[in-house]
Amino acid sequence: MKNNQPTRKERGAKPKRHGQLIAILIVIVILAVLVFGFAIRKISTRLENSQQSSQSSSSLTSEQIQQIKQRRAFVNQVAASSIKVYQNDYHVLPSIVTAQAILESDWGNSKLYKVANNPFGIKGSYKGQSISYDTTEYENGKNITVVAKFRKYPNLEAAIKDHDESIKTHFIKQTNVTSYVKAANLLQKNVYATDPQYASKLISVIEEYNLERFDLQALNNN
Numbered sequence: 001m002k003n004n005q006p007t008r009k010e011r012g013a014k015p016k017r018h019g020q021l022i023a024i025l026i027v028i029v030i031l032a033v034l035v036f037g038f039a040i041r042k043i044s045t046r047l048e049n050s051q052q053s054s055q056s057s058s059s060l061t062s063e064q065i066q067q068i069k070q071r072r073a074f075v076n077q078v079a080a081s082s083i084k085v086y087q088n089d090y091h092v093l094p095s096i097v098t099a100q101a102i103l104e105s106d107w108g109n110s111k112l113y114k115v116a117n118n119p120f121g122i123k124g125s126y127k128g129q130s131i132s133y134d135t136t137e138y139e140n141g142k143n144i145t146v147v148a149k150f151r152k153y154p155n156l157e158a159a160i161k162d163h164d165e166s167i168k169t170h171f172i173k174q175t176n177v178t179s180y181v182k183a184a185n186l187l188q189k190n191v192y193a194t195d196p197q198y199a200s201k202l203i204s205v206i207e208e209y210n211l212e213r214f215d216l217q218a219l220n221n222n
Helices: 008-058 062-089 094-105 111-116 156-172 180-189 198-208 212-220
Strands: 130-139 142-151
Touching: 062 094, 062 156, 062 212, 094 156, 094 180, 094 198, 094 212, 111 130, 111 142, 156 180, 180 198
Parallel strands: none
Antiparallel strands: 130 142
């Protein structure tokens, strides 16, 4: 007669498969818990950052809010003209022009800018117009104050056009410079300013305030 009883091997197979299924389920549960915990932490971090940002914004004084608006308006005004000029000759990147204006005029608050429409501190005269001011120069590693003659412009656009002509002729000396880092270093190399940290300051301002977006706008709109 044929023996229909399960063999020893067959009797041990079911418990073994059952144990494997349990192990797989345990692993799945552990992974699910880990993923869920990570998601919760990420959401919590975002909410915390959002709350901190909201609290920071609400704690600004009216003077600080006004300063932010003034700076934004100044940047947009300089950028608009610098983009237009760049699209005509491709010499001085809008990010460089805007960063220089920020540094040289203290966000459009300098007396030279307010009186002479000169946000770049360009020396000399413009069509016979100039104004004299004290300025700081770096000589032999020291700061010294000297009286210098600066160009006086009828408006900001005239200043930017004149600035572009001067920069491309005497300091950048190249066309189609599309890297603000390269442009800043060329200005440093060709002694646009006596400040030994001038290039790094320009780059820092450009990156902190994302001024490169104006370069992209100038290139993409052409």
